[in-house]
Amino acid sequence: MQEYYNFKDVEERWQQHWEENDLFESTLNLDKPEYYTLEMFPYPSGNLHMGHVRVYSIGDVIARFKRMQGYNVLHPMGWDAFGLPAENAAIERDIHPNNWTWDNIANMKKQLESLGISYDWDREVATCHPDYYKWTQWLFLQLYKQGLAYKEAASVNWCPGCETVLANEQVVNDACERCDTEVIEKNLAQWFFKITDYADDLLADHELLEEWPERVKIMQRNWIGRSEGVEIKFPLEELDEELEVFTTRPDTIYGATYMVLAPGHPLVKELVAGNEEEEEVLNFVAEMEEKDEEERTSPESEKIGVFTGSYAINPMTEERIPILVANYVLMGYGTGAIMAVPAHDQRDFDFAKKYDLEIKVVVEPEDKDLSGETLEEAYTEDGVLVNSDILNGLDVEAAFEKIANYMEENNIGSRQVNYRLRDWLVSRQRYWGTPIPVVYCDECGVVPVPEEELPVELPTDVKFTGAGESPLAQADDFISTTCPECGANAKRETDTMDTFVDSSWYFLRYTDPKNDEQIFDSKKSNYWMNVDQYIGGIEHAILHLLYARFFMKFINDLGLADAREPFEKLLAQGMVLKDGAKMSKSKGNVVDPMEIIDKYGADTARLFILFAAPPEKDLEWSDEGVEGASRFLNRVWRLASDYVEQIKELDLDNLELSDLDKKEAELNREIHQAIKKVSADLDERKNFNTAISAVMELVNAIYSYLNDVEEENVELLGTAIKTTILLLAPFAPHMTEEIWFELGYGDSIHQQEWPDYDEEALKKDEITIVVQINGKVRDRVEVDADISEEDLKEIVLSQDKVQEYLEDKEVVKTIVVPKKLVNLVIK
RNA sequence: GCCGGGGUGGCGGAAUUGGCAGACGCAUCGGACUUAAAAUCCGAUGGGCCUUAGUGCCCGUGUGGGUUCGAGUCCCACCCCCGGCACCA
Structure with a gap:
């Protein structure tokens, strides 16, 4: 084993190995409990930023941890690929939105892979792909059939910057949520989804979302405004x-x-x-x-x-x-x-x-x-x-x-x-979006495109002038069609759908991404759904999360899914800041994740970003903090490399640790303490920072054990090191995999069972009891852990220091908190 | 204005049920190793007090009060910061 950790070589090697062996592929398996963990898919801007690194690192820790716990984990990834920047690129740089988007997807996928996130890439979806938007259109038709999609003239918000109308949810302080241009009112005939029909449902079902942050539910409640x-x-x-x-x-x-x-x-x-x-x-x-x-x-x-x-x-x-x-x-x-x-x-x-x-x-x-x-x-x-x-x-x-x-x-x-909530305005006067599948016939009026003619594909040969109307409105070949009902000449709708429509159901498509017969097979989606853990930015508290809940309810009403709520637990992660401000090009405080990965490796980047703050809080970027994370990983590596030869010889799986002396028992206790703490932090609290600090404490304990003893108990040390890397595996998947391999284990560490802790090992023979006098700590006593209350009182009273305080005083009351403290109230 | 969340060392943060405030990390300082430096390892590190330097004392979790044997944690009043909503009848 190399003395120094060469992250570049190790990370690349294992990423390739995982991919070649389909390690993270998930298949329907009714014998195993399933766990569906999902991070909000990104808009393919072309490059990852630190916010992405944070959300995907969080998701990956959960996915890897749940796999080790024995769950059949679904952890997919895809692309929210329609949207304005693609069109702007077309106007500014003469690149077709389609090419621009797919190039970006390829690049971002490469970057995500270099972070070592354990996705099942076989389930990848992109909302701009006709195989996907065919079903977005299909959903539109179902909404239309039920009277939940309608076109109406109304006073609507128009963004002069984006040259399109916007939904109420996308107007923030009278300005466009995307480009900050002040919106103006226009009276236009537009397509709406009748989300207001579900207003009461959306409110009432907050009760089902026990594991959602209260603030998100409150924001939605305010928005619905019943x-x-x-x-x-x-x-x-x-x-x-x-x-x-x-x-x-x-x-x-x-x-x-x-x-x-x-x-x-x-x-x-x-x-x-x-x-x-x-x-x-x-x-x-x-x-x-x-x-x-x-x-x-x-x-x-x-x-x-x-x-x-x-x-x-x-x-x-x-x-x-x-x-x-x-x-x-x-x-x-x-x-x-x-x-x-x-x-x-x-x-x-x-x-x-x-x-x-x-x-x-x-x-x-x-x-x-x-x-x-x-x-x-x-x-x-x-x-x-x-x-x-x-x-x-x-x-x-x-x-x-x-x-x-x-x-x-x-x-x-x-x-x-x-209700304050208005119906969802979904039409956009833009090209790069899902075409609304209706045609206008002089005879028959508004006619939905028959399902068998879907998808209504976006034409590719359009002009991007940047002026006036949407390119689709000038695409004559696209517009002119025949009426599905009477066969007469008719015109296609040239508006496309709000991209929030695309993202309102993608989590269902992941359960059956390649189905070309139906939107998804209910058997599959019902096995996986709902999403057990959803992770994403708080900025979607109202927009995406409200729309997705609406779609889930509608899809449930169609009889296609059992779930009425899409996301069981929600983790709304905080922003990544630098110098107290959100990273942005204009402020010049951007840290490029790829540079960090290049300099320190993905494991370090992940570890730092998870350690620096609890996930729901904003995180201040710190170069020194990154150094610290890197230092810690190297500290673990050294430990392993120093003892790898000795540990290799051991059969750690079938080890009985017995007759431990005091120092050994102490280290053993630290091992089990760490297992308990990390398990609880990952499972319930989702506090990755304290989970990591628990592993650090274990590593510190191993070092001080080694410093303290003349000759180390190799079996105990081996167990300690093995436990350390198992606990660290979800956070630093590459390095732990390499150590695992070096220790001579054949399989991937990511397929190992998560360690269990032993309640017995946690017990101490001797415990420290705090002695307080009138509520102030005055002394400490070491006593047997199972000492009786009476004996404890006696020992406390006999302490010299206590005696000093007791001179001329009387004990009026004695409070004993078992295994913790004794408080003497004296007068 | 209303509704949330928050305020803890030089910094990021910990304290899960009212029970040792400051875990873990960063930074800083000291020591070891080295010709030297880096790296590493070991140690110190909230503030103050002292002819007694301790197993010492006092203060300390935004401010002021309260409950309690005991409060970062509970209650009341207030200040500040962040987020959401905002003439919604």
């Missing part, structure tokens, strides 16, 4: 129509002193027609329309409004209520109109104060009277209803129930659930 209320119909004084409003506080209806319409509300024009306020209102509406979304709707901008000159009738009291138009009511939520209750809603309160509108208190705290004149802020807490006729004396909850029932019985209103 609220229960009542839609109330207010008759209009002048028109023979009703004004519908949505409110979560129908109990405060007696305190409604005015109504507000959003500037874009369809009734505004009718309401002002002929009134003296008409001109002013129409000017106001026009003014609002000119402002952009941000300015008009931000809570910071001032609340402004105008009176329409018209009145509504309060259905409970028959009172006239003035109707206003104001900027603080949004057309996009509820009905675009509200009843304003300034006494009990802060926004209404602010507005009423500004325009001197009536503030009428209808809820009071039990112990205090409120009045509209003296109120300084809206009272939104629970309380007792007053000035509210049939509701007087009730608390808020009871009043809600009573008034809601009353309104439903009297046809005044009905209970409604409102």
Whole structure:
């Protein structure tokens, strides 16, 4: 065995060996328990970055650990290969997106292989491959059949930078999530998926996701934004129509002193027609329309409004209520109109104060009277209803129930659930995506492409000008087709699908990636699904994870899968930072993983990135830390190489370690301690940093044992070293494989059984008990581990130091924590 | 504003159920090896106090209070940082 560890030679050799022997291939095997571990597949930008290294290292540790535990592990990899950068490359550098993407995939695959990640590459998928997107299109057709895919004209977000529409989820602070360009509103006919049909399901099933981080579920809950209320119909004084409003506080209806319409509300024009306020209102509406979304709707901008000159009738009291138009009511939520209750809603309160509108208190705290004149802020807490006729004396909850029932019985209103969540806008005016499989026929209208004609392939001979429309919109050969229903000339849809559609079901395709008859064989997918451990960036908390959950539910409803949730456990890993900031080209703080692998090897890179921080937290890159990881691996290597010849001779599998002296028993204890700690950290806590530190402690213990003894117990030492490399195998797969091989074992270390710890070996004969006096540590005593409480107290009291403290004092209380401490309370 | 997460040495972090705060690593310092250096191995390393240098004392986990024999951990109030949502009726 070489004295120095030559990582280059070792890593390359074993990567090749693993591949040639299909070591990580997973096949359906009903006799073994399965474990499906998956990392979010990457967009093939062409090069790995440290974020990739982190997520794939985490996934690989889990995959290798679970294999050693005896599971049949599925650990696949693929490519989220559609997307804009490919098109931009085509425009800027005249490379076809198809070539650009496949070249990148080849390069990134090579890089992933050099990291030594244990993928079953036979299951590789790429969303841009017709064999894959055929089934994305097939899913679109199923959604269409169920009425869950529809085309509708709506006010949508348009990103001028990407020249396409975006889903709500892809707009962050009114800017495009991808390119940060400010989005503008456009009214366009677009394809939507009816994710709102699943809103309640998506919310309720969070309960099934016990092993998801709470914060991700909360983010999704906020995004879905469910609220229960009542839609109330207010008759209009002048028109023979009703004004519908949505409110979560129908109990405060007696305190409604005015109504507000959003500037874009369809009734505004009718309401002002002929009134003296008409001109002013129409000017106001026009003014609002000119402002952009941000300015008009931000809570910071001032609340402004105008009176329409018209009145509504309060259905409970028959009172006239003035109707206003104001900027603080949004057309996009509820009905675009509200009843304003300034006494009990802060926004209404602010507005009423500004325009001197009536503030009428209808809820009071039990112990205090409120009045509209003296109120300084809206009272939104629970309380007792007053000035509210049939509701007087009730608390808020009871009043809600009573008034809601009353309104439903009297046809005044009905209970409604409102969501913040909008339907998912999936069409994109881009080329490099999955074509939407529909055609437009003058006779038959929108006609879905028959399933047997799938895939609708992307044409390759298109022009990338970068100007104006999508290249597909100019691809006449692609566009002109015949209607599947009547055979007449028809036109193809030229929009493609949001790439989040592609990634919403890829985890199912991995279970049966080469099936050309069906999307997947349910027998196979049901064996593997759901994904036991999913790992990826927190940035997908809403987007990808919500869409994928929606698709899983839909696919379950189609009867194709048993699972209703795709991902059993979720690990949302933190970012990799350098100098406190996310690595980026513009900041010039990028560390290239390939340079690190070249300089230190993949095992070092993996070990460092797993050791530096717990996985869910951000990780600060440290060159010195990398050195440390490298140093540790070399320390292990030296240990093995120094003793390899002696250990080789031993039959470590059938060894009875007996008659250990004190130092030996101590090392033996460290061995089992490490096994216990690493197993628990990997299995339950997913804390790789502390798992690694436990292995380091074992290695330190081996070194100090060797320093301490004249002559080492080779059998014990062999066991210690063997255990060390077994525990280290998931983290540093190459070096441990090489040592394993050098020790004379034939098979791969990655096919070995994970070591078990022996509870007996963990036991100490003598333990240290901490002696506290009034809660402060004052002494320590070494005692037999099985000492009785009485004997322990006696020993503690007899200590010189304790005696000193006890002079002139009295022990009032003695607390004994078995095997840990004794606390004497003295006075 | 609302909802999460967090604040521990010079740094990354550990402390899993309320029981020795600072595991492990980095950095720094000292020693050994060496002609020398690197590498390696061994050791020290939260701050302060002292004619007693110890098996010593005091302080110390964002701040202030509290509960408890005992609090990084629980409770109350507050400050700061990060993330999400934000006129959602």
